[in-house]
Structure formats: C-alpha cells, structure tokens
Amino acid sequence: MLARRPRERGIVIRRLTPRRVALDAWVVDWTKARRAFVTVWVLLGIAGAMDHTIAENLFGRRFDLLLPHLEYGYVMFNKNPHDPTVYDYAGADGERHPLSELVNTPAIGYPDARLAVNVLLQADYLKEVCYRATRGSGARYTFLIDHYDMDVDARRPAQSITMSCDAHGLVAK
Numbered sequence: 001m002l003a004r005r006p007r008e009r010g011i012v013i014r015r016l017t018p019r020r021v022a023l024d025a026w027v028v029d030w031t032k033a034r035r036a037f038v039t040v041w042v043l044l045g046i047a048g049a050m051d052h053t054i055a056e057n058l059f060g061r062r063f064d065l066l067l068p069h070l071e072y073g074y075v076m077f078n079k080n081p082h083d084p085t086v087y088d089y090a091g092a093d094g095e096r097h098p099l100s101e102l103v104n105t106p107a108i109g110y111p112d113a114r115l116a117v118n119v120l121l122q123a124d125y126l127k128e129v130c131y132r133a134t135r136g137s138g139a140r141y142t143f144l145i146d147h148y149d150m151d152v153d154a155r156r157p158a159q160s161i162t163m164s165c166d167a168h169g170l171v172a173k
Helices: 004-008 018-053 054-059 111-121 124-134
Strands: 086-088 096-098 139-147 159-166 168-172
Touching: 004 018, 018 054, 054 139, 086 111, 096 159, 124 139, 124 159
Parallel strands: none
Antiparallel strands: 086 096, 086 139, 139 159, 159 168
C-alpha cells in the first residue's frame, strides 16, 4: 500500500544501491562536461572570429589558436566589404532617408542589408520599390545611390547616382 501512494503522485521510490549511486553521479558529471565543452567551443569560436578581424588591428598580429576550424580563417566575418553601396531617397522634405523605409518587407534589425541583397540579386528591384512607393499617390522621390570605395576614401562616395521616381517610373538623372 505504501508503494502505490507515491507512484500515484508522480514520485517513484527507488532503492539506492552502490551501482545506482555511481550511475547517477556519472550522468551528472557527463552533463556538466557537455555544458563545459559547448561553452568552451562557443568561446573559442568567438575568439577565432575576433582573431581574424580585430586582433590584427589592436595588437598588430594574429594569434595561433591551434584549432583546425579556425586555422585558415573559416569564420563568418573574416573579410569586410571594401566597396559598399548605400541606398537613400529624398522625399518632399528634401532630407535623406534610408530607401529601406519605402519597402514593407519585414526585416527586423537589418532592413538596409536586406534591401542591398535584394537589389544585388534582382535587377529590377529598384523599379519595383519605386512602383510600390508611388502606386496610388502622386508622390515623387529622388533615389540616391552612393558607392563607396573604402580603400580610397571612406568618407566620400566614389560614385553617386541620382534617379527620379514618380508615377511614370524610375529614370536616371
């Protein structure tokens, strides 16, 4: 009768044996070891990413982390783009705004990058943005496309393109 009551409440009473105590201790130790391994692996991955992007600028050299997956710089951000393109528009107020504000695609945290990728992959994407922004209204926009060359001058665009966007379409000025 006593053995049934705890089982009904979801509690299972087990008889402790030396083997069961050793097995439970091994499971706890294995869980801790697995957590430690994952933590160290993630930290070394971050250290490798920093080694290939920031360490050379801060310390003047790179560090050998002795890990095969980080040895040759196979990390996400090991090369930064040297020729980014910035897409802006000027509306009726004349101020520059990111062109991604005219796009209704959900991109939390990265709308400018998503717009740049879409322009790169779809040749008529700027025309589509213009069409959707001016559809049903008489609004006029000026699309401003600035192409920077980071090796030459990072503060001034190497090339600027101005395009007019209205109900008739997108036309280069």
